[in-house]
Amino acid sequence: MSEAITTAPATQAPTGRAPNPGARSRRSTPRALLAAALAGPLLVLLPLALTFRRALSFGFADAADLLFRPLVGELLVNTLTITVSATLAAAVLGTAVAWFVERTDVPGRRVFALLAAAPLAMPAFVTSYAWVSLSLDLQDFCGAFIVITSAYFPLVYLPVAAALRGLDPALEETARSLGCNRWSTFARVVLPQLRPALLGSMLLVALGVLSEFGAFQLLRFRTFTTEIYAEYRTSFDGGGASLLACVLIVLCLVCLAFEFRVRGRARYERVDRGTRRAAVRHALGRWRWPVAAGFVALNAATLGVPLGMIGYWLTQPGAAAITPADVSPELLFSTTFASLRLGLAAAVVTTLLALPLAYLLVRYPGRLATLLERTTFVAQGVPGLVIALAIVSLAVRALMPLYQGTTLLIVAYAILFLPLALVSVRAALLQAQQRLEETARALGLGWFETLRRVVLPLAGPGLGAAAAMVFIAVVTELNATLLLSPIGTHTLATQVWTDTSTLAFAAAAPYAALLTALSLAASGLLFTFAGKSALAAHSAAPPDGS
Amino acid sequence: MSTLRISSLQKSFDGNPVLHGIDLSVKAGSLVALLGPSGSGKTTLLRVLCGFERADAGTIEIDGRRVAGPELHLAAERRRIGYVPQEGALFPHLTVAENIVFGLPRAQRRARHRLAELLELVGLPESYAMRAPQQLSGGQQQRVALARALAPSPGLVMLDEPFSSLDAALRVETREAVARALAAAGATAVLVTHDQAEALSLGDEVAVLWGGRLLQTAAPQALYQRPVTAALAAFIGESVLLPGHVVDARAQCVLGTLPVVDGAHHPDGPVDVMLRPEQIEVLPEAAPREGALDALVRDITFQGQDAALTLQLIDSETTVRARVPGYRTPRHGERVRLAVGGAVSVYPR
Numbered sequence: 104m105s106e107a108i109t110t111a112p113a114t115q116a117p118t119g120r121a122p123n124p125g126a127r128s129r130r131s132t133p134r135a136l137l138a139a140a141l142a143g144p145l146l147v148l149l150p151l152a153l154t155f156r157r158a159l160s161f162g163f164a165d166a167a168d169l170l171f172r173p174l175v176g177e178l179l180v181n182t183l184t185i186t187v188s189a190t191l192a193a194a195v196l197g198t199a200v201a202w203f204v205e206r207t208d209v210p211g212r213r214v215f216a217l218l219a220a221a222p223l224a225m226p227a228f229v230t231s232y233a234w235v236s237l238s239l240d241l242q243d244f245c246g247a248f249i250v251i252t253s254a255y256f257p258l259v260y261l262p263v264a265a266a267l268r269g270l271d272p273a274l275e276e277t278a279r280s281l282g283c284n285r286w287s288t289f290a291r292v293v294l295p296q297l298r299p300a301l302l303g304s305m306l307l308v309a310l311g312v313l314s315e316f317g318a319f320q321l322l323r324f325r326t327f328t329t330e331i332y333a334e335y336r337t338s339f340d341g342g343g344a345s346l347l348a349c350v351l352i353v354l355c356l357v358c359l360a361f362e363f364r365v366r367g368r369a370r371y372e373r374v375d376r377g378t379r380r381a382a383v384r385h386a387l388g389r390w391r392w393p394v395a396a397g398f399v400a401l402n403a404a405t406l407g408v409p410l411g412m413i414g415y416w417l418t419q420p421g422a423a424a425i426t427p428a429d430v431s432p433e434l435l436f437s438t439t440f441a442s443l444r445l446g447l448a449a450a451v452v453t454t455l456l457a458l459p460l461a462y463l464l465v466r467y468p469g470r471l472a473t474l475l476e477r478t479t480f481v482a483q484g485v486p487g488l489v490i491a492l493a494i495v496s497l498a499v500r501a502l503m504p505l506y507q508g509t510t511l512l513i514v515a516y517a518i519l520f521l522p523l524a525l526v527s528v529r530a531a532l533l534q535a536q537q538r539l540e541e542t543a544r545a546l547g548l549g550w551f552e553t554l555r556r557v558v559l560p561l562a563g564p565g566l567g568a569a570a571a572m573v574f575i576a577v578v579t580e581l582n583a584t585l586l587l588s589p590i591g592t593h594t595l596a597t598q599v600w601t602d603t604s605t606l607a608f609a610a611a612a613p614y615a616a617l618l619t620a621l622s623l624a625a626s627g628l629l630f631t632f633a634g635k636s637a638l639a640a641h642s643a644a645p646p647d648g649s
Numbered sequence: 650m651s652t653l654r655i656s657s658l659q660k661s662f663d664g665n666p667v668l669h670g671i672d673l674s675v676k677a678g679s680l681v682a683l684l685g686p687s688g689s690g691k692t693t694l695l696r697v698l699c700g701f702e703r704a705d706a707g708t709i710e711i712d713g714r715r716v717a718g719p720e721l722h723l724a725a726e727r728r729r730i731g732y733v734p735q736e737g738a739l740f741p742h743l744t745v746a747e748n749i750v751f752g753l754p755r756a757q758r759r760a761r762h763r764l765a766e767l768l769e770l771v772g773l774p775e776s777y778a779m780r781a782p783q784q785l786s787g788g789q790q791q792r793v794a795l796a797r798a799l800a801p802s803p804g805l806v807m808l809d810e811p812f813s814s815l816d817a818a819l820r821v822e823t824r825e826a827v828a829r830a831l832a833a834a835g836a837t838a839v840l841v842t843h844d845q846a847e848a849l850s851l852g853d854e855v856a857v858l859w860g861g862r863l864l865q866t867a868a869p870q871a872l873y874q875r876p877v878t879a880a881l882a883a884f885i886g887e888s889v890l891l892p893g894h895v896v897d898a899r900a901q902c903v904l905g906t907l908p909v910v911d912g913a914h915h916p917d918g919p920v921d922v923m924l925r926p927e928q929i930e931v932l933p934e935a936a937p938r939e940g941a942l943d944a945l946v947r948d949i950t951f952q953g954q955d956a957a958l959t960l961q962l963i964d965s966e967t968t969v970r971a972r973v974p975g976y977r978t979p980r981h982g983e984r985v986r987l988a989v990g991g992a993v994s995v996y997p998r
Contacts, residue, residue: 273738276701277794279725280732281752281801291751295742383701 139459144478150493157345197259226579228317233412253405266300272382306362314486359484416612449516487582531565651804658707682852700725731798731806737790739782746778788823929971
């Protein structure tokens with residue numbers, strides 16, 4: 104029997120993309136497409152280059168003086184403490200929620216599954232506004248930890264839940280049949296399978312925490328971002344900010360590099376064959392209701408307090424807050440309009456910018472395309488504050504006419520959210536497979552008719568989803584908006600910020616309510632039309648996911 | 650080596666009954682093939698036996714020890730039943746060796762207890778121990794899955810369509826290796842399959858599950874020759890079904906008067922007569938055979954080693970199917986003679 108075995112080929116698991124025999128990859132890429140695809144990645148590299156260049160203009164001694172200060176040490180400790188603790192807490196919380204929702208019979212699990220994703224639509228600075236207005240004692244680390252963990256745990260929950268759903272139930276059943284109980288099945292079989300999703304999402308959380316600015320500022324917790332902003336406010340275009348920014352960028356890029364590695368090694372994926380059974384749900388027995396109560400408590404903290412506090416302040420007169428201030432209807436209208444206008448413009452620009460690159464990735468895959476894609480994802484590792492600062496500095500020095508204009512703000516948004524758009528646009532283009540296009544051509548359709556009757560109907564929803572996600576992200580964005588919005592232009596986000604900074608909680612409430620409603624409604628629409636996959640993409644934009 | 654006894658087992662999903670009162674005993678050391686078309690409930694039965702699903706009613710006993718019954722549902726991890734899932738389901742994060750010793754206590758895992766023995770048992774070279782499951786072919790993965798199930802020395806092993814994802818050549822080879830390993834390990838085995846050839850060739854006994862009921866449990870030959878219904882006959886293999894009558898324990902139909910299996914049990918009356926195409930012998934037109942019938946070749950499906958023929962009897966409009974060795978395939982429209990060998994089954998109308 105052994106000869107049969109030795110002759111049997113040891114089939115290697117296919118790694119990377121299988122080359123599509125029909126793809127035009129061997130033919131040279133059209134120049135115009137390449138040029139258009141280059142625009143995004145170059146734009147992404149611009150603020151990085153500017154920041155490093157500015158930092159390099161310091162002499163070595165000056166730089167060392169500025170960097171080796173007790174203050175920088177304190178910032179580093181603060182930043183790393185909150186990053187590590189919030190990431191670990193989000194990992195534990197996100198995994199636990201995912202496991203209970205996907206693998207047990209906890210009552211109300213469908214509702215909890217939806218609610219666990221909802222904090223994604225709540226910007227962290229709005230959550231901090233709620234907690235700060237509840238009690239000023241929640242400032243500093245404790246408040247930051249609560250706010251950041253509740254804002255970021257869905258980033259772990261969504262991919263881990265998706266990984267749990269994708270896991271072959273036979274693995275867990277086999278472990279059970281081999282004598283493993285619930286806990287050792289989880290520890291020895293499930294957790295190792297979740298590792299890629301868990302590690303990848305933890306690094307995304309860490310990146311988010313490193314770049315977070317609004318929440319920390321409102322909670323008066325000093326990190327690199329808040330200090331960079333303070334430096335910017337005191338010395339405007341001083342170099343101190345860019346030196347601190349470089350330290351922050353290095354921290355972020357280390358995270359990003361690990362993230363790329365984790366995704367590259369994600370080899371545990373099951374070769375999907377045939378039908379799939381639903382996994383067996385564990386009966387929680389007498390723990391059913393205590394676990395459900397835990398979920399209620401979690402949602403009270405992540406959603407109840409923010410929404411409740413916004414509701415509370417809406418009903419209070421302006422004088423009830425520490426700083427009395429009233430709301431003017433005109434300002435409410437103009438800020439809403441500004442948020443919508445900026446969101447829509449940025450959504451269109453960013454989607455269009457992602458389109459040629461995504462097309463290149465889908466139709467002309469290769470080293471060059473991958474390089475450009477990875478470059479784009481570097482934007483995930485550059486905090487919005489740093490991008491905004493670099494653009495301010497560029498405008499002041501070279502593009503004065505554009506300074507304080509809408510154009511640069513849109514550019515900043517495009518850089519920030521290009522990775523987000525790229526993932527969806529690429530997925531959308533993959534829907535319109537080349538062979539379908541070719542079939543249409545063979546049936547006698549011209550290229551325009553093919554576009555209208557085949558490509559757009561297939562890719563349209565995905566493109567819409569991409570634009571919608573950018574829209575949500577822009578409306579809830581604070582850093583770049585704060586630094587780059589034209590004088591006199593106030594958005595919902597900046598208005599929440601201004602009023603909360605001055606402790607005018609009642610005045611901030613209508614803006615916070617509108618902002619949250621807008622974001623939740625848009626996310627809800629996106630969820631309904633584009634399905635869970637869109638939200639999953641939103642939470643974990645894979646650099647080379649397929 | 651354990652005995653398995655199932656009685657009046659019932660299971661339904663969301664009010665739809667899937668298993669209606671299953672009774673089955675499996676002798677220690679034997680291999681029972683659980684055969685059924687898709688949707689017949691065979692995988693559900695296996696999952697209830699393993700403890701992945703809870704039975705609604707009925708009892709399951711292993712070696713006289715009750716593992717499921719009224720108010721009793723022993724968890725899967727406490728039943729000590731080896732389980733070989735479809736497509737193997739090897740743990741992708743572990744090597745072949747780590748997969749095989751997975752179910753052993755920690756100390757034995759460390760010591761790679763019985764690893765070489767188990768690899769040899771399933772016919773894999775020892776050098777495979779450190780490979781990742783992804784580096785194995787489908788058949789090799791199945792063998793590792795079997796070794797993993799056998800490692801804790803279970804008395805009973807369940808195999809859930811273990812060969813269905815393999816291509817034809819690999820299937821035969823893997824099937825033989827698995828049968829040898831099971832026999833060597835001396836484990837009692839239940840093999841779920843929808844492939845009748847697999848069930849007939851591997852099973853000491855074949856239990857046919859049909860619409861959630863055990864239709865027939867018999868040795869492979871008996872099942873093939875005496876299926877209890879005409880529909881089952883067609884499921885087990887190709888069949889020729891003709892209207893006829895039983896008279897004095899013999900079946901009369903267009904093919905003549907034929908002996909009936911267990912003929913004495915059948916009262917006289919109208920029946921459907923079932924025989925297998927290979928029982929119809931196709932002879933040259935000039936063959937001197939008493940009782941042979943004249944027929945015309947109407948259709949030929951040539952399959953290499955043999956050919957399936959559709960033949961029309963000259964004396965009636967009836968057509969029957971027959972098989973001939975490939976080298977003796979007649980021409981289209983050729984006149985041939987038919988003779989029937991062996992006994993036929995009858996089903997009262």
